Amino acid sequence: MIGTGLIGGSVGLALAARGWEVRGYDTDPARSEAALERGVLSELGDDRDAEIAFVATPSSSVPAVVRALLDDPARRPDLVVSDVSSVKAAVVGAIGHPRFVGGHPMAGSEQVGIDGADPDLFTGALWVLTPTPGTDLGAFSKVRGVVSSLGADVVALGPTDHDRLVAVVSHVPHLVAATLMNAAADGAEQDAVLLRLAAGGFRDMTRVAAGHPGIWPDVCADNAEAITSSLDRLIEDLAEMRDRVRMADRQGVFDVLERASRARRHLPARGARPEQLIEVRVPVSDREGVLAELTTVAGDLGINIYDIEIAHSAEGPRGVLLLVVDADDAGKLRDAVVTRGYHATAQALS
Amino acid sequence: MIGTGLIGGSVGLALAARGWEVRGYDTDPARSEAALERGVLSELGDDRDAEIAFVATPSSSVPAVVRALLDDPARRPDLVVSDVSSVKAAVVGAIGHPRFVGGHPMAGSEQVGIDGADPDLFTGALWVLTPTPGTDLGAFSKVRGVVSSLGADVVALGPTDHDRLVAVVSHVPHLVAATLMNAAADGAEQDAVLLRLAAGGFRDMTRVAAGHPGIWPDVCADNAEAITSSLDRLIEDLAEMRDRVRMADRQGVFDVLERASRARRHLPARGARPEQLIEVRVPVSDREGVLAELTTVAGDLGINIYDIEIAHSAEGPRGVLLLVVDADDAGKLRDAVVTRGYHATAQALS
Numbered sequence: 001m002i003g004t005g006l007i008g009g010s011v012g013l014a015l016a017a018r019g020w021e022v023r024g025y026d027t028d029p030a031r032s033e034a035a036l037e038r039g040v041l042s043e044l045g046d047d048r049d050a051e052i053a054f055v056a057t058p059s060s061s062v063p064a065v066v067r068a069l070l071d072d073p074a075r076r077p078d079l080v081v082s083d084v085s086s087v088k089a090a091v092v093g094a095i096g097h098p099r100f101v102g103g104h105p106m107a108g109s110e111q112v113g114i115d116g117a118d119p120d121l122f123t124g125a126l127w128v129l130t131p132t133p134g135t136d137l138g139a140f141s142k143v144r145g146v147v148s149s150l151g152a153d154v155v156a157l158g159p160t161d162h163d164r165l166v167a168v169v170s171h172v173p174h175l176v177a178a179t180l181m182n183a184a185a186d187g188a189e190q191d192a193v194l195l196r197l198a199a200g201g202f203r204d205m206t207r208v209a210a211g212h213p214g215i216w217p218d219v220c221a222d223n224a225e226a227i228t229s230s231l232d233r234l235i236e237d238l239a240e241m242r243d244r245v246r247m248a249d250r251q252g253v254f255d256v257l258e259r260a261s262r263a264r265r266h267l268p269a270r271g272a273r274p275e276q277l278i279e280v281r282v283p284v285s286d287r288e289g290v291l292a293e294l295t296t297v298a299g300d301l302g303i304n305i306y307d308i309e310i311a312h313s314a315e316g317p318r319g320v321l322l323l324v325v326d327a328d329d330a331g332k333l334r335d336a337v338v339t340r341g342y343h344a345t346a347q348a349l350s
Numbered sequence: 351m352i353g354t355g356l357i358g359g360s361v362g363l364a365l366a367a368r369g370w371e372v373r374g375y376d377t378d379p380a381r382s383e384a385a386l387e388r389g390v391l392s393e394l395g396d397d398r399d400a401e402i403a404f405v406a407t408p409s410s411s412v413p414a415v416v417r418a419l420l421d422d423p424a425r426r427p428d429l430v431v432s433d434v435s436s437v438k439a440a441v442v443g444a445i446g447h448p449r450f451v452g453g454h455p456m457a458g459s460e461q462v463g464i465d466g467a468d469p470d471l472f473t474g475a476l477w478v479l480t481p482t483p484g485t486d487l488g489a490f491s492k493v494r495g496v497v498s499s500l501g502a503d504v505v506a507l508g509p510t511d512h513d514r515l516v517a518v519v520s521h522v523p524h525l526v527a528a529t530l531m532n533a534a535a536d537g538a539e540q541d542a543v544l545l546r547l548a549a550g551g552f553r554d555m556t557r558v559a560a561g562h563p564g565i566w567p568d569v570c571a572d573n574a575e576a577i578t579s580s581l582d583r584l585i586e587d588l589a590e591m592r593d594r595v596r597m598a599d600r601q602g603v604f605d606v607l608e609r610a611s612r613a614r615r616h617l618p619a620r621g622a623r624p625e626q627l628i629e630v631r632v633p634v635s636d637r638e639g640v641l642a643e644l645t646t647v648a649g650d651l652g653i654n655i656y657d658i659e660i661a662h663s664a665e666g667p668r669g670v671l672l673l674v675v676d677a678d679d680a681g682k683l684r685d686a687v688v689t690r691g692y693h694a695t696a697q698a699l700s
Contacts, residue, residue, distance in 0.1 A: 106547065175595075201524065209613075209614045230533075235585055244570070
């Protein structure tokens with residue numbers, strides 16, 4: 001474990017709670033000591049025999065740290081490395097190693113640093129892994145297994161897709177929350193009563209803005225393209241809304257709000273799963289690219305993969321890729337996979 | 351009680367629970383019947399001896415309904431009328447009667463109509479009253495007393511100030527929530543997984559968008575000026591944010607988010623009051639305008655009025671206006687009031 005802040009510390013505690021021996025350090029000696037005291041680490045320092053390494057340092061340092069681990073000939077040849085940074089394409093692209101699997105645990109806390117570390121932080125949280133065509137199946141399977149064992153719900157996405165999607169549902173909403181909060185704070189300087197009028201809706205909308213700003217300069221720099229493009233789209237949409245209001249376009253206002261109301265009421269509850277899940281089984285060899293290829297096939301069809309696993313045969317390079325999807329989607333996915341030259345079967349999960 | 355939807359129905363139930371005999375109707379006979387069945391009304395129809403009337407119809411019909419009540423010579427000469435519409439300047443301006451006191455109970459519900467009516471809807475909620483220089487002190491005092499008795503926290507604001515401020519903390523945030531939700535829904539048509547990535551922050555930010563769109567065409571039409579101006583400001587702020595992101599202005603991003611974080615963490619909890627409150631007592635005659643004048647003085651100084659009451663002397667037109675403010679503000683308010691030719695004293699509330 002390299003880096004023992006909120007996320008690194010929480011991963012360490014969660015691993016320790018599941019019987020792992022966790023060694024590691026933080027570049028800040030005081031944080032290393034605190035991690036040792038809190039039981040995040042059983043011992044300070046490096047472990048050349050480690051089978052998996054998590055790099056939980058600021059994103060700008062991740063590529064160099066990961067490269068140093070993977071290029072070290074004294075380490076196990078099957079060492080796998082993952083990270084926890086919130087933007088993936090830059091980091092994953094800079095590393096480009098088959099045994100590095102980019103990760104993004106989508107769990108936060110109002111707290112910062114080791115004091116907020118919590119072994120249950122990932123229970124029920126989404127943890128995105130970002131395989132590429134070069135990712136080693138075994139490495140992916142290893143990281144996926146460990147991360148799932150911490151209670152997280154794993155989703156596999158290409159790094160660029162990940163960045164584009166989190167810009168829409170996380171980064172831009174966060175920047176909007178901060179902007180709304182600052183506008184209200186400005187208004188309150190003129191009219192102190194303004195913040196008293198801020199009821200539940202406003203409180204809900206600005207809650208995330210209370211978080212520590214620490215990681216946001218990195219997030220905005222690493223994901224600048226997707227964020228600016230998503231912000232541009234939002235600005236256009238808001239300008240259209242303003243025009244509807246200015247022109248007293250009642251029907252237009254109603255239609256936009258009606259559509260949003262329907263979409264929000266149908267927003268799936270976190271962790272909700274369809275009633276019937278089907279496991280699509282695809283025998284695969286350990287050749288590069290199969291994971292990215294098949295998860296991309298699913299993504300292109302708009303099919304959610306609720307679970308993904310690789311069942312290796314006891315010997316040899318063959319394995320079975322298990323893709324768990326909604327019963328309604330299983331046939332479509334199987335057909336698409338077969339079209340690409342794979343064999344695939346589908347069976348209901350008990 | 352004229353109009354027995356969600357708000358009218360809730361006011362009726364709350365009044366009935368406090369021993370009032372509530373008569374009234376809805377223009378829709380089916381809703382009238384439902385209100386009778388639910389106990390919102392003790393009897394259908396009009397009551398010419400009513401001392402207070404609440405008009406809870408759509409905002410476009412409020413002025414005509416209120417005028418008809420106040421201009422009816424068969425009614426009590428001291429009848430006072432209030433309404434519950436969400437935008438005040440247009441309605442209050444169109445009526446312009448000393449015994450009409452505009453009101454806006456800031457309590458909502460995901461539900462719509464009489465089925466969602468709840469006698470406790472206003473407990474701890476803010477209820478804005480919008481006196482003008484022409485408002486009769488006795489009428490204001492009456493409405494204030496009744497509304498307070500329903501458990502609401504009353505704030506007095508000029509109608510235009512009210513509209514400008516709710517545009518910032520309610521109307522524009524609502525339109526933004528809908529816009530964010532629709533952008534995500536559009537994105538989900540391409541990438542079904544997108545909504546699975548929508549975590550707590552996104553859910554919080556879009557929660558209000560789930561509400562029924564019914565009143566929003568009226569709200570946007572009635573408050574078009576303040577909403578467009580506040581939306582323009584937001585669009586400018588977001589464009590600045592986009593430029594910071596595009597230019598990788600890390601310090602700028604940090605500063606904006608740091609400020610928002612501080613402001614959000616200091617956002618007063620709903621219903622929170624300062625530890626020490628002071629009552630500023632101002633003897634006043636029942637002359638027109640004094641209420642609007644003194645609440646405006648407080649507003650201009652950025653002083654929150656936590657409570658406002660008029661204590662009438664047993665006889666004659668004199669009374670004492672009681673303004674409850676934070677101990678830190680009491681001296682400043684008293685001085686400003688004295689400067690305007692009033693006598694004023696301040697005393698701590700036990």
